[in-house]
Amino acid sequence: MAAKHSDTRGKRSQRQYVPVQSAQPPHADPPLSLERIVTTAVELLDAEGVDGLKMRRLADRLGAGAMSLYWHVGSKEEVFDLALDLVIEYSGRPQVFEPEDWRDEAVHLLQDWRASMLRHPWSASLLSRRALGPNILNRLELLGKILSRAGVADADLNVAIWSLWNYVMGATITRASFDLSEDDRTAAQQRITRLSEHYPTIERSRLLLDSDWDGAFRKGLDFLLDGLAPGQKSCSR
Amino acid sequence: MAAKHSDTRGKRSQRQYVPVQSAQPPHADPPLSLERIVTTAVELLDAEGVDGLKMRRLADRLGAGAMSLYWHVGSKEEVFDLALDLVIEYSGRPQVFEPEDWRDEAVHLLQDWRASMLRHPWSASLLSRRALGPNILNRLELLGKILSRAGVADADLNVAIWSLWNYVMGATITRASFDLSEDDRTAAQQRITRLSEHYPTIERSRLLLDSDWDGAFRKGLDFLLDGLAPGQKSCSR
């Protein structure tokens, strides 16, 4: 296979990569570490999808013996959890906001959340494994802060946070799964057309073809924010 | 293992079940059929979760040889797809609505959608396999009809349908994954408390403990509907 083999951390080392096919270069690989394992797992997942991540393959990429991973990791599940959390890291935004900027901030956080996951489409399908890694918690904390500052009462905070989380996760999963296959989508829409007596409405609306995912995401998000946060720009219509 | 072995279809047959351990009762099981396979798959999934569905086990439950399934089914993936669609079947509601009932109808359809999936928690984690079975399409069609009747312009229909779908799916997945484990939730919240300097907001709001999932779902749904559909009850605040 030997797919990307991208070099993990900048550098793009000039040295070596003389095509010595025979054995692995005996000195090259840095020592195994949790960080290297997770980074490489993300690469492998990006390249081959959820089903492509196998412990042996991962070890191969790391230039390590097949079973070496288990000293660092415990189980494959754990690799999944760590990879998911890694992908969700958030650097925040430059902290130059006025108090009324809360809405922009919220939108930015949530759009970035979705975008980060869409860059790694496998991440959406791992969500159901509930794993609250530090990066996910960090995003939730930030979201809570923003909403709180926006005037959402403590009693309403959980509802607001979960509503937004739910919406973002749903949008991400849907987008990730329906976008994998342009062809499949066309095929599905054709199937619907063939059965248009049963599904006249979604046939007419070309539901599977004419979906502006990003636009739809943004619009629904605005409606939620209108409802969840008091005053300001509510009832925009 | 021999877990439940519930008897598939009502009846709870009085006859037989003399403990003949030796061989399978030679006459008992009805012939294999796609319907029986899928129904039994759902039972097995309910009992053992996604990872519990193995082809051999499924065949066992059906009193069939391990490989007999493959004449009817093609692959395990297909079993998943069919099981997911089965669970989403919708009988609609008694058709006694006035034109202005659209909102109740929409809420009912969507709440029932979520409830149906929560009755089979594994279904949420299968969603990312994009499979538009007839029952899912049927729900989408109905939703489209309701919204259309409510006055949503054709041009806005896809946005409305997808926003609602996204929200419902996200809520379902979240609920399904976070509800599996009361204990885990408490443990997670404790972990957060331990790190309360990092996560003061979600610690204060007891995000993982005090979530009224059903209430939050309903509230967010209302906000979306307020925004998506013109007039009527908009700006309820």
Place this chain on the structure above:
DNA sequence: ACCTGAACACCGTTCAAGT
């Protein structure tokens, strides 16, 4: 402390037959 290969248990699926 860190890594390893051999071996085990298990699982989806192919295949060549059976009726």
Place this chain on the structure above:
DNA sequence: ACCTGAACACCGTTCAAGT
């Protein structure tokens, strides 16, 4: 047409060692 067992390829993980 429908079902079957043997067999294959593969994969996560245990274990007893190696350094």
